[in-house]
Amino acid sequence: DAGVTQSPTHLIKTRGQHVTLRCSPISGHKSVSWYQQVLGQGPQFIFQYYEKEERGRGNFPDRFSARQFPNYSSELNVNALLLGDSALYLCASRQAGGYNEQFFGPGTRLTVL
Amino acid sequence: GQQVMQIPQYQHVQEGEDFTTYCNSSTTLSNIQWYKQRPGGHPVFLIQLVKSGEVKKQKRLTFQFGEAKKNSSLHITATQTTDVGTYFCAGPNNAGNMLTFGGGTRLMVKP
Numbered sequence: 001d002a003g004v005t006q007s008p009t010h011l012i013k014t015r016g017q018h019v020t021l022r023c024s025p026i027s028g029h030k031s032v033s034w035y036q037q038v039l040g041q042g043p044q045f046i047f048q049y050y051e052k053e054e055r056g057r058g059n060f061p062d063r064f065s066a067r068q069f070p071n072y073s074s075e076l077n078v079n080a081l082l083l084g085d086s087a088l089y090l091c092a093s094r095q096a097g098g099y100n101e102q103f104f105g106p107g108t109r110l111t112v113l
Numbered sequence: 114g115q116q117v118m119q120i121p122q123y124q125h126v127q128e129g130e131d132f133t134t135y136c137n138s139s140t141t142l143s144n145i146q147w148y149k150q151r152p153g154g155h156p157v158f159l160i161q162l163v164k165s166g167e168v169k170k171q172k173r174l175t176f177q178f179g180e181a182k183k184n185s186s187l188h189i190t191a192t193q194t195t196d197v198g199t200y201f202c203a204g205p206n207n208a209g210n211m212l213t214f215g216g217g218t219r220l221m222v223k224p
Contacts, residue, residue: 033212035214041216041217042119042201042203042214042215042216042217043156043201043214044214045211045212045213045214048210048211048212055210056208056210056211057211058211059114090155090156092156100161101146101158101161102158102212103158104155104156104157104158105155106154106155107155
């Protein structure tokens with residue numbers, strides 16, 4: 001079985017632009033979570049989606065939004081990019097809601113210039 | 114809000130030496146999870162502890178959950194170069210809809 005996949009792998013944007021990151025969970029997994037990981041720090045929780053509904057939201061501004069599609073894939077959108085948004089964006093999937101074992105994708109490295 | 118802290122931030126050891134990282138939460142946790150992230154990689158789930166005082170072993174790795182369910186530790190016996198990476202602990206909030214990671218402990222092993 002394929003693991004969690006994310007696209008694109010790398011992305012370079014300029015300040016003020018918008019970005020969309022994509023995630024496909026492991027087949028059969030209905031929950032997707034998004035994390036931001038700044039270099040040298042632990043992942044910071046952004047969103048959790050389960051059965052296409054937002055179930056949790058971290059301390060991020062409204063410029064960050066996400067959605068989950070009927071096939072359980074997910075998109076993370078970030079508007080009005082700031083230099084501080086440069087980070088590795090990780091998607092993780094699990095079978096159900098709540099917090100049991102989750103599987104991370106390889107991440108999208110976003111650089112904002 | 115909930116905070117999860119880990120010490121030390123970095124640890125250099127000689128191959129064969131033992132290693133321990135400690136994790137402390139500002140709130141009582143329903144469970145705690147441990148992840149390993151190799152350089153340039155993504156976090157990989159290692160284990161979840163649920164019960165107060167629980168101890169679990171995976172080969173040379175020993176994980177412990179404190180009696181008060183606010184702290185945890187990971188001990189590696191006789192480190193190997195394959196143990197290199199950053200070890201993170203993570204715990205859910207009371208509502209169970211948000212997972213907070215610690216800052217991680219970066220382990221470097223000299224052959």
